[in-house]
Amino acid sequence: MATPVLKARGLNRQFGHVRALDNTDFEVYPGEVTALIGDNGAGKSTLVKALSGNLSVDSGAIEFEGKPVVLANPAEASALGMETVHQDLALAPHLNPVQNVYLGREIMRSGLAGAFGFMDDAEMRRASRAAFDDLGATVRSLSNQVGSMSGGQKQAIAIARAVHWAKKLVFLDEPTAALGVRQTKNVLDMIRRVSDTGIAVVFISHSMPHVMEVADRIQVLRLGHRAATLDAKATSMEELVGLMTGANAGDAAA
């Protein structure tokens, strides 16, 4: 089997008396959509924070493309080609979609104008439009404030931003939680299109139908520990729910 883009072994993280991560293993393969599911408090968000450089672990090892790495902050994860779409999306509501996509990584004009801090707005606009179109994202205006847009459009912008910068891996934390039916379908389509380009996707969700629809591989977390890794084609909703809740014990480790 191919080398995982990202692999974690034996991650532990304690918050006071709570063991958020309990010897957790995890791996993601290129071009695959890996769903990460689990009940509330199972440690999904904690795991993603640890893997994206947003949280340090007490112990455990992370490998990126087979090489051990330490992810001290999100910038280091970004430098490796990994981007995260947080549940709160982390968009600046008063900026427009283009400014949000390029915030912190603006394209400057060449020569003296660039040295004085002037940006190449036309190029950023063109590239953002292309990025939205590639994903089939419905962003109707590039010049309006993101804050005035619908939840679906905001989500599309946040995902497009992550995909635009991610070369290897995108984490999506509950991307469909706040969306209506049609927006959810758009986001799921988008996820498929991203993985078709060879970028690995980690998709955190509560929603079994969404997971079944879009994932290649499903990892179930329970009480901070990986309860099972399943092929999405060969499992059923009943099995997943059973593993999440602990009703059926899954693999021996659980």
Added chain:
Amino acid sequence: MSNSTKAPGMGPETTAIAGIDAKETRFTKLARTQWLQILIVLIAIIVLFSIAAPESFPHWGNVRLIIQNASILAILAVGMTFVIVTAGIDLSIGSVLVFSGVVAAMVMRAMGGDGWGTAIVGIIAAILSGIAWGLFNGLIITKLKVPPLIVTLGSMGIALGLAQILTGGVDIREVPAVLTNSIGYGNVFGTVPVISVIALAVVVVGAIILHRTRFGLHTFAIGSNEESARRVGVKVDRRLIAVYTLTGGLTGLAGVLSLSQFSTTAIAGQTETNLNVITAVVIGGTSLFGGIGTIIGSIVGLFIPAVLQNGFVIMGVQPFWQQVAVGLVLIIAVYVDQVRRAQASRGGDAGVWRHLLARRRG
């Protein structure tokens, strides 16, 4: 697992997303801009005074006086706009202005002479003093995480106190003649005050930096969502320190201009400067919650109190009414901003006027 059987959030959003931007034309967007609404108010005030006092109000001599009086405040308003766009505040500007003027006056007195050499050293001393205070404010706010309101309230007291300690509480009135003659009372084209030309240059450059450069964009991003700016790699602390330092430097410049104009350090004369400048910036449509604002709006906002005061004096109305009127304008401006923000966060875009009308009917 209720989520597994039911699709979440089947809200009205599905139908609402269409058409938000469709009816968004250049004109309606422009009309929603607060500084344009305020400009209309300003023009209305000017027209009213011109009709009421056609003999004295609408004449260049009077207009020149209004512009000259507003010039130093305009420089301060540029810095304050940057600060408020980051969702910060700077209460220390009046005191820093005085402190910078005192340092400049003392340096120039120590050097002696009435020439440009002394004047230029004085100007540099004032600007450096302002920069030092801005740096102090910025470092405490970002590194010690003390809220800007408190930091600048503290430095407001410290700067004024130090200015009084330096002078023993007595104003310094020795200012090189070249400063007062060329900058303080000087004119361009025989009639435009030099101070106003300097202020205009600061306003234009400030507007370009805020609205056209990466630095300006990051200023808005920090005020809009500091955490998201940090996550995508904007150097938030460094930008904030730069914003407060910029404001400090401009305040230092204002200090030496004030010294040139009034030939005195006027230690007791700046107690309300901070609030007057904040009022102007907020009336001009810059949101105290950050992320929204324009330099041009702040300048328009500055002229409303200035024109009201001038007009009331000319018409023989007690000038105290100016304070009443400005207070009302301020409250209305912030109310309009609140409505606008509430609407934006709800995802709607119906516009302030429609909201106001709807509320009245309801």
